[in-house]
Amino acid sequence: MSGSGDQTAGARVVLEQVDKRYGDRLALSGIALDVRPGEFVTIVGRSGSGKSTLLRVLCGLEQPTRGAARVLASREVAAREAVRVVFQEPRLLPWRTVLENTCIGGPRGRDARARDVLDRVGLGDRLNDYPGVLSGGQRQRVALARALVHDPKVLLLDEPFGALDALTRIGAQRLVESLWAQRRFTAILVTHDVEEAVLLGDRVLVFDEGRIVESVAVDLPRPRAREVPEVGRLAGVLLDAIFRRSPEEGGLSRRASREDVSRHPATLLAPTGLEIARH
Numbered sequence: 001m002s003g004s005g006d007q008t009a010g011a012r013v014v015l016e017q018v019d020k021r022y023g024d025r026l027a028l029s030g031i032a033l034d035v036r037p038g039e040f041v042t043i044v045g046r047s048g049s050g051k052s053t054l055l056r057v058l059c060g061l062e063q064p065t066r067g068a069a070r071v072l073a074s075r076e077v078a079a080r081e082a083v084r085v086v087f088q089e090p091r092l093l094p095w096r097t098v099l100e101n102t103c104i105g106g107p108r109g110r111d112a113r114a115r116d117v118l119d120r121v122g123l124g125d126r127l128n129d130y131p132g133v134l135s136g137g138q139r140q141r142v143a144l145a146r147a148l149v150h151d152p153k154v155l156l157l158d159e160p161f162g163a164l165d166a167l168t169r170i171g172a173q174r175l176v177e178s179l180w181a182q183r184r185f186t187a188i189l190v191t192h193d194v195e196e197a198v199l200l201g202d203r204v205l206v207f208d209e210g211r212i213v214e215s216v217a218v219d220l221p222r223p224r225a226r227e228v229p230e231v232g233r234l235a236g237v238l239l240d241a242i243f244r245r246s247p248e249e250g251g252l253s254r255r256a257s258r259e260d261v262s263r264h265p266a267t268l269l270a271p272t273g274l275e276i277a278r279h
């Protein structure tokens, strides 16, 4: 897909030997990463492998213990405009309308832009509704609009589709991909779904114990479908990388097979057999 309309260019993201330590736990260990402007990088890995910590470092919620994380835009942009995050829960204010939620945190006079973005995510006719009357997928689209209204150079997505049902999830994936193709921001998405990682990523990184243990380039035309054999093959490669090591401590109670995971994608959420809580 080629960019059209807006000429917004994404920023380059560079991490140099980043460690993040919590007490004696090393959540990130020597992460070196260079993300091209406009690249779509997806990240998979077992629970606790450091994926969310990486996003928190990138958006400035956490400081690296060692090393540096840099966002390099082609022109000077305010930090708050450079990087935006969409979380698994939409985090909307229930007493504010869709339009008001979308404008939150932005400078005044963003109404027109917010309306435009809400239109693009298919909520142009829900501006004055409150979050309580929206579906889960619609709320997540408001969260996406709220991030995009700032015209970010980097969009961080932390399991943004995790709480959506399968059909809504496919629609939301396509929406994110088409917005990315239009606006050319740099996208970094954390997911537990290896197929989703292949469908959306130019490159998929596998995390394990705070390190990048595998990097898989996905050189397939877009939009991609789960039915394409190469998508399934790459998803298998990723699963092998995720489960290659079965650590004695804190790891899998048994080695999950590829079949287990494709039948029950949520297996990855709870590799030690814990109850899976869905939001």
Ligand SMILES: Nc1ncnc2c1ncn2[C@@H]1O[C@H](COP(=O)(O)OP(=O)(O)OP(=O)(O)O)[C@@H](O)[C@H]1O
Pocket (backbone or CB within 6 Å): 022, 025, 026, 027, 045, 046, 047, 048, 049, 050, 051, 052, 053, 054
């Ligand atoms: N604020 C914190 N204080 C202490 N330890 C933390 C904190 N945040 C994360 N950790 C630890 O850092 C490690 C990495 O956590 P992180 O949330 O990045 O993993 P994750 O890969 O995103 O996991 P999940 O897929 O379950 O969301 C874990 O061992 C976690 O317990």
